[in-house]
Amino acid sequence: xxxxxxxxxxxxxxxxxxxxxxxxxxWMILTGxxxxxxxxxxxxxxxxxxxxxxxxxxxxxxxFFRYLMNSLIIAGLATGISLVLGLPxxxxxxxxxxxxxGLMILVARMTPFVSYLLPxxxxxxxxxxxxxxxxxxxTHLIITLPMVIWLMVSFxxxxxxxxxxxxxxxxxSRLQSFLIxxxxxxxxxxxxxxxxxxxxxxxxxxxxxxxxxxxxxxxxVAVYNFISYGKIDWAGIGAAATLIVLPVSVFAFFVRKTIxxxxxxxxLKK
Amino acid sequence: MTRTETAVLKTAFRALxxxxxxxxxxxxxAPAVVxxxxxxxxxxxxxxxxxxxxxTIGLGEPRFIGLGNFIExxxxxxxxxxxxxxVYFSGLSLSLEMVLxxxxxxxxxxxxxxxxxxxxxxxxxxxxxPVAVALIWRIMLNPEIGVLNYLLQSVGLPGSLxxxxxxxxxxxxxxxxxxxxxxxxxxIVLAGLKSLPHEPYEAAQIDGASALQIFWYxxxxxxxxxxxxxxxxxxxxxxxxxxxxxxxxxxxxxxxSETLYLYSYNVGFSFFKAxxxxxxxxxxxLIVLVFNVVMNxxxxxxxxx
Numbered sequence: 314x315x316x317x318x319x320x321x322x323x324x325x326x327x328x329x330x331x332x333x334x335x336x337x338x339x340w341m342i343l344t345g346x347x348x349x350x351x352x353x354x355x356x357x358x359x360x361x362x363x364x365x366x367x368x369x370x371x372x373x374x375x376x377f378f379r380y381l382m383n384s385l386i387i388a389g390l391a392t393g394i395s396l397v398l399g400l401p402x403x404x405x406x407x408x409x410x411x412x413x414x415g416l417m418i419l420v421a422r423m424t425p426f427v428s429y430l431l432p433x434x435x436x437x438x439x440x441x442x443x444x445x446x447x448x449x450x451x452t453h454l455i456i457t458l459p460m461v462i463w464l465m466v467s468f469x470x471x472x473x474x475x476x477x478x479x480x481x482x483x484x485x486s487r488l489q490s491f492l493i494x495x496x497x498x499x500x501x502x503x504x505x506x507x508x509x510x511x512x513x514x515x516x517x518x519x520x521x522x523x524x525x526x527x528x529x530x531x532x533x534v535a536v537y538n539f540i541s542y543g544k545i546d547w548a549g550i551g552a553a554a555t556l557i558v559l560p561v562s563v564f565a566f567f568v569r570k571t572i573x574x575x576x577x578x579x580x581l582k583k
Numbered sequence: 584m585t586r587t588e589t590a591v592l593k594t595a596f597r598a599l600x601x602x603x604x605x606x607x608x609x610x611x612x613a614p615a616v617v618x619x620x621x622x623x624x625x626x627x628x629x630x631x632x633x634x635x636x637x638x639t640i641g642l643g644e645p646r647f648i649g650l651g652n653f654i655e656x657x658x659x660x661x662x663x664x665x666x667x668x669x670v671y672f673s674g675l676s677l678s679l680e681m682v683l684x685x686x687x688x689x690x691x692x693x694x695x696x697x698x699x700x701x702x703x704x705x706x707x708x709x710x711x712x713p714v715a716v717a718l719i720w721r722i723m724l725n726p727e728i729g730v731l732n733y734l735l736q737s738v739g740l741p742g743s744l745x746x747x748x749x750x751x752x753x754x755x756x757x758x759x760x761x762x763x764x765x766x767x768x769x770x771i772v773l774a775g776l777k778s779l780p781h782e783p784y785e786a787a788q789i790d791g792a793s794a795l796q797i798f799w800y801x802x803x804x805x806x807x808x809x810x811x812x813x814x815x816x817x818x819x820x821x822x823x824x825x826x827x828x829x830x831x832x833x834x835x836x837x838x839x840s841e842t843l844y845l846y847s848y849n850v851g852f853s854f855f856k857a858x859x860x861x862x863x864x865x866x867x868x869l870i871v872l873v874f875n876v877v878m879n880x881x882x883x884x885x886x887x888x
Contacts, residue, residue: 402615409608428864432626487604533714554715565710
């Protein structure tokens with residue numbers, strides 16, 4: 314009897330501990346489903362007739378589809394380039410214990426992003442690259458490339474070396490064995506790094522705030538601009554925020570196991 | 584393409600793959616290292632150079648003034664304010680996140696149905712786009728129509744001015760930061776707890792130790808390296824918190840929540856003082872560096888115990 318009681322108590326506690334994380338997201342979705350008037354009503358309305366009007370307005374008035382595409386393109390490019398450059402680098406660091414490169418990555422992680430902003434702003438203005446996909450992708454690489462290397466080193470270190478040796482005996486060149494044997498062995502790691510890198514690029518606000526323009530504006534800047542159009546459009550913010558957070562949440566859900574593993578391994582090693 | 588051209592290309596390709604094979608330790612990291620050098624090291628060097636110049640963006644050329652900016656910032660009241668806000672905000676949020684993260688991890692450290700659901704829920708806050716959730720918090724924190732004051736008042740508690748008053752703005756922002764990042768600490772510590780050895784616990788149970796004693800004398804010392812590592816990971820971003828502060832308060836009311844980092848942004852991009860702003864950014868970098876060096880020492884000591 315006491316055992317069941319304790320179990321019930323445990324679950325009550327578990328639910329209580331899950332309320333804060335969930336509540337904010339519920340409120341976000343509710344805000345997006347309410348009309349402008351309902352959103353400034355007091356007391357706040359918990360039960361109401363939902364409307365999809367805000368989602369329609371976000372796409373039609375604010376041209377949100379364009380911003381979603383911009384974010385998708387930039388995050389996709391940054392992630393793709395990070396993998397191409399980062400995978401061989403991480404493999405080499407894991408295999409030959411190249412600590413000096415690790416130091417460079419640490420510097421990249423510790424430097425405040427604002428420090429990159431001024432030099433890049435000046436360089437891009439000089440080259441006429443402000444408001445281009447190239448400019449934004451380059452700055453996002455500052456975040457995603459070190460992240461991919463940092464995560465992948467631990468995955469390569471955890472890989473058995475024998476398989477690779479076997480491939481070499483079978484007459485593969487080292488490059489072939491890397492591409493055909495090694496990379497498929499760490500495909501979980503690659504998927505995890507790719508998704509984490511995508512999420513960080515998708516969420517990136519500061520670089521886009523200064524270096525993007527009307528053509529390349531990404532979703533975090535677009536939703537932020539909802540509050541600077543004079544009157545704050547809470548309903549629009551709710552709808553836009555829901556649209557931005559949704560893909561990230563879905564991604565995160567799929568790699569939830571390795572996200573924690575990746576963060577922990579990285580944190581423990583350094 | 585003629586046949587000779589194809590042959591030349593083939594030979595060149597073979598030579599290249601051969602080179603990559605022979606000099607693997609050099610060829611594999613080289614593209615990433617070159618890229619990092621171009622996108623990370625050069626801008627940092629440029630930023631460092633600007634820190635020793637006086638320059639307003641759009642007005643003339645940078646003029647070298649030696650340590651002028653660093654002397655100026657010593658008597659800048661907003662720098663002092665920025666450091667105070669930074670210490671207050673980071674000190675409070677980091678310690679709360681560590682303590683709560685550890686306690687919640689200990690609570691969930693058992694086999695139970697639904698642990699996967701908890702894990703999925705706990706990933707949401709830190710994976711979600713900071714600007715988007717910060718805007719939602721801004722709605723919820725509204726003193727007049729916000730849902731937080733409504734909930735407080737409906738259980739008989741007084742409402743708060745939250746981010747609208749200089750007195751409560753930092754605790755309110757700490758609350759948002761704690762909401763967003765405690766789940767990450769929880770998940771990291773939880774993974775650490777799961778990998779702890781069983782023997783000390785079995786021995787303690789035989790000796791009849793209480794749950795509190797087990798936590799204090801066994802769990803805490805064993806988990807300390809993970810805790811410190813998680814804190815270092817967290818501090819890298821916490822000391823440079825930008826999105827949330829910029830979205831919710833922009834440093835206000837007045838300058839009550841303007842961290843040194845936010846001030847350096849304002850100097851550079853609102854006042855366009857590139858030289859002075861760069862000097863402030865260098866100071867922020869040094870603070871992050873010193874904090875991490877100290878934490879790393881602590882971690883190495885905790886591991887060697």
